[in-house]
Amino acid sequence: MSKMPIIFVFSDKRDRLPEIIAGARALGEDVCAFVVGTDEDSQYAASLGAGVVYTFAPQDGVMLEDYAPSFAAVVAACGKKAMVLVPPSKRGRALAARMGVQLGAAVANEVTRIEIADAVTVSRMVFGGLASGSEKITSPVCVLSLASGSYEPAAPDASLKAELKQGVFVPPAVMPKVVGLTSKQGSSVDLCKAKRVLCVGRGFAKKEDLALAENLASAIGAELGCSRPVAEGEGWMERERYVGVSGVMLKADVYFAVGVSGQIQHMVGANGSKVIIAVSKDKNAPIFNFVDYGIVGDLYKVLPGLTSLLK
The missing domain is CATH 3.40.50.1220 (TPP-binding domain)
Structure with missing residues (x-):
């Protein structure tokens, strides 16, 4: 199986990042991570195997999917065939959709298997889980949300180092304003x-x-x-x-x-x-x-x- 020249990863959930980076390392020659957070968050991404980490400072009143233009600008600037991997969370899917529009890229959600040859072929459950379907992606860039359990999570390794870059926030053309936050009531079980x-x-x-x-x-x-x-x-x-x-x-x-x-x-x-x-x-x-x-x-x-x- 061939490898993608470069794969970008992002996760709004820290505990999903090890699996997403593991998938990126298996599928790509170079792995770059987008981080919205602190230097500690960036070092964590590096310890999992990201070779380059773009760190974006959190913006007040900005939702994670509003970073789509910022991430898309970095992907477009690489000038290569590329893949973006995100989790299938609500924020992850919203980000994937927006990046797909920004990059003119194919988007597929809840992907369980990825194969790379002349084109990218992805598999995912269809018809409510009654069958598995395969789709061939021909666009130079694709954005995929990776189903949980698709790869064995990478283990942190403090000896791994990454090139750290400061990300530049690009405001979206239309941006909802956050007027309040309410803590979610529920279980912390994973x-x-x-x-x-x-x-x-x-x-x-x-x-x-x-x-x-x-x-x-x-x-x-x-x-x-x-x-x-x-x-x-x-x-x-x-x-x-x-x-x-x-x-x-x-x-x-x-x-x-x-x-x-x-x-x-x-x-x-x-x-x-x-x-x-x-x-x-x-x-x-x-x-x-x-x-x-x-x-x-x-x-x-x-x-x-x-x-x-x-x-």
Whole structure:
């Protein structure tokens, strides 16, 4: 596989940067990082393997996607075929769209695989996770949001050094004004990093019953996740805990599903796990087509029994 002459990276989430830079190092000859923050943030990007780091001072009242003209100016000035990698967060996708317009570049979101030959070919889930589609990109520059779990995150190495450059802020032609900030209420959990995940579904009759799953999760040292109906339908858990094609894509050692039917849109997010275990009273539940170990039984009897044995 050929390599891209230069790849630029940016992440609005510090914990996603190691994976994005790892992908850039695998795919590109040179890796440059955009950082909106402090010198410490720039040194962190360097320790992950970025050869050049452009540091932009945070601007008051400016949202991250408003840095698109600033980043695009640097990409255009390199005068080479180039790729830009960002996370598939709301800010990342908004930035990708704006940079695509600025650079006349192709944009693809939630990319799971990238191949470089005469052209760039990307793969991503389509039809709600029912299939994987491939797209060929022919524009000299492309902007891609990289799906979580696509690459093994790079480990920081303090011996790695980068050329540090001061970025110049280029104001967008139209810029919304930030008039206030409100702290987001929610969970700080990052299921992408969890080695063990216990996932609950609509097999639970009411929210209070999730305590059964919490007790088992504590016994096995697992983080608690959920299916989409639990998070978005019932509102029993935070959306950050939802596993599925439009939620978290797991790379866990163990994925333990309880009361989860196993629809394909959910299993797309769980199939990256090394071992899959499921408990369901429905012996014909789709999830049993994916498991390594399955228990057909009433979760209200199985979970207390397992928890007691494990403790």
